[in-house]
Amino acid sequence: MEIMIVTALIAMVMGLAIQRIDNRNNQAKSAVRQLAGLSRDLHNKSRLNGVTYRLVIDMKEGSDSREPHSFWVEQASAAILLRPEQMSLSLAERERQERDRLGSEERSPTAGFSPDTSILKQPQVLPPPLIFEGVEVVGMEGLVNSGQAFIYFFPQGLSQEAAIHLRTGPTGRWTMATNPLTGRMDILNQHSPLSELRQGAP
Secondary structure (H helix, E strand, C coil), X not given: CHHHHHHHHHHHHHHHHHHHHHHHHHHHHHHHHHHHHHHHHHHHHHHHHCCCEEEEEECCCCCCCCCCCEEEEEEECCCXXXXXXXXXXXXXXXXXXXXXXXXXXXCCCCCCEEECCCCCCCCEECCCCEEEEEEEECCCCCCECCCEEEEEXXXXXXXXXXXXXXXXXXXXXXXXXECCCCCCEEEECCCCCHHHHHHCCC
C-alpha cells in the first residue's frame, strides 16, 4: 500500500514537471512564431504606408542578464531613403555611432524613431528561459549579443538581411533568417551563422 502511494506521488510530481516543461516550450515556440509574423507584417506595412520601421531587439546585458529579453517596433519620424547597395552598411555605421553616443546630446541621423503602438501595443517579453543569443546584420561586423540591435524595413520594399539567434535552456537553439526582398523569416532549429546562410542562398 505504501509503495503504491509513493509511486502515485512520484507519478504526479513527474506529470506536473512534464506539463510545466511543455508549457514553456509552447510559449517559446509561440514567441518565435510571433516574431516571424511581425517581420513579414513590417515589410508589408512599410511598403504600403511609405514609412520606415525598425524592429528593436533588446538583449539587456546579454545571456547573463536576469532581466527577460524583449522586442518592439519603432517608426521613423522622417523618411529614410537609401539606395539598396548603401542600406545595410550605412545604417550599421550610424547605429554603431548611436550606441556610442547614447546619453549624449549629439544624436545620430537615425535617432528619430519612436515606439509604434499601432503594431505592438507594448514591448513583447520573451518567456523565460528563452533569450536572444545574438543578432547579425549584413554590413555590421560581428555579433551583437548585448544591448539593443535593430533590423530596418524600408518603403522601397526592402528589409535588412539579418539572423536572429535564440536560445532556450542548455540545448534548444533557433536561428531566424530575414529575407531582404520579402521580409519573411525562415526558422531553423539550430544555430546558423549569417555567413553560412548567405553562402547557402541560391
